[in-house]
């Protein structure tokens with residue numbers, strides 16, 4: 578069948594993106610879903626900073642690529658061997674497929690699924706195929722999703738079924754921003770009731786982490802960003818105190834406020850000084866977590882003496898350490914019962930044609946989550 582999709586042919590085009598238009602809206606052909614695959618009519622897709630990192634070359638991916646990794650929609654056709662999902666089901670995409678049978682999946686570490694990571698790296702679905710093409714040229718899938726499109730073919734390994742009463746613009750957010758933000762706080766940092774937390778970098782994921790910290794019962798929540806508008810917004814979501822970590826004296830201020838540092842420090846900014854701040858702001862015995870993906874060549878310098886002498890932990894968080902089939906339904910339940918105000922993360926609702934303007938807005942720091950509605 579034919580569908581329209583946003584395709585990236587070249588990374589590192591000059592800004593403003595509203596002018597250089599790195600994403601081309603193309604009419605492409607979609608192959609029928611194969612074994613263990615389904616065809617999905619996309620209802621909504623979110624613009625994430627990781628998409629921007631592909632566009633600006635910070636996170637290189639094989640090209641050409643049909644972009645978008647945070648989406649939700651309705652299944653309209655199923656391929657061979659699909660058993661747990663059917664036509665009419667509403668699904669959320671997880672940006673890392675879980676094969677369910679590798680050693681990581683079998684020990685509750687789906688965020689490390691090896692066949693899933695390999696397919697994502699290769700730009701294929703987990704079955705090894707590409708299903709999007711134009712004039713005989715096959716395009717790469719983006720993290721098994723390619724959600725900036727009216728329709729997508731995906732592996733069932735990438736999908737989690739969700740209740741039909743949740744609007745797509747909300748459910749889409751669970752696949753990246755919410756899993757990564759909330760999961761980083763609860764699964765990776767394992768924040769306990771009554772602990773203090775610092776969140777550095779207040780994009781969609783960082784703000785979702787604030788929501789997660791509130792839900793998990795943090796008593797003192799500090800939010801840091803260079804952008805004052807985002808700091809103000811973090812307060813509305815439950816942060817008790819905000820600061821600009823790039824300002825002189827910010828670390829001393831935080832230490833005074835927290836009596837020596839926070840129990841948990843979570844970094845989502847993607848720049849080394851932000852991670853360095855997060856590590857230094859962590860108190861003795863505390864945990865620093867980063868879910869950001871700076872350029873692959875970026876290096877963090879830390880003192881092993883501090884790590885040892887102060888018994889600090891430094892952890893990485895991918896997909897928030899989530900098992901999508903376990904955590905997405907749990908987070909949705911928290912949303913439905915008013916304990917995870919995911920809807921507040923949406924700042925703009927746009928059309929597919931406005932996608933390049935949307936990425937320019939994101940690059941400028943003028944947006945939280947922007948959602949493409951189909």
Ligand SMILES: [Zn+2]
Pocket residue numbers: 625626627628646647753754
């Ligand atoms: Zn994302």
Ligand SMILES: [Zn+2]
Pocket residue numbers: 675676677678679680681682683687689690691692693
């Ligand atoms: Zn696996």
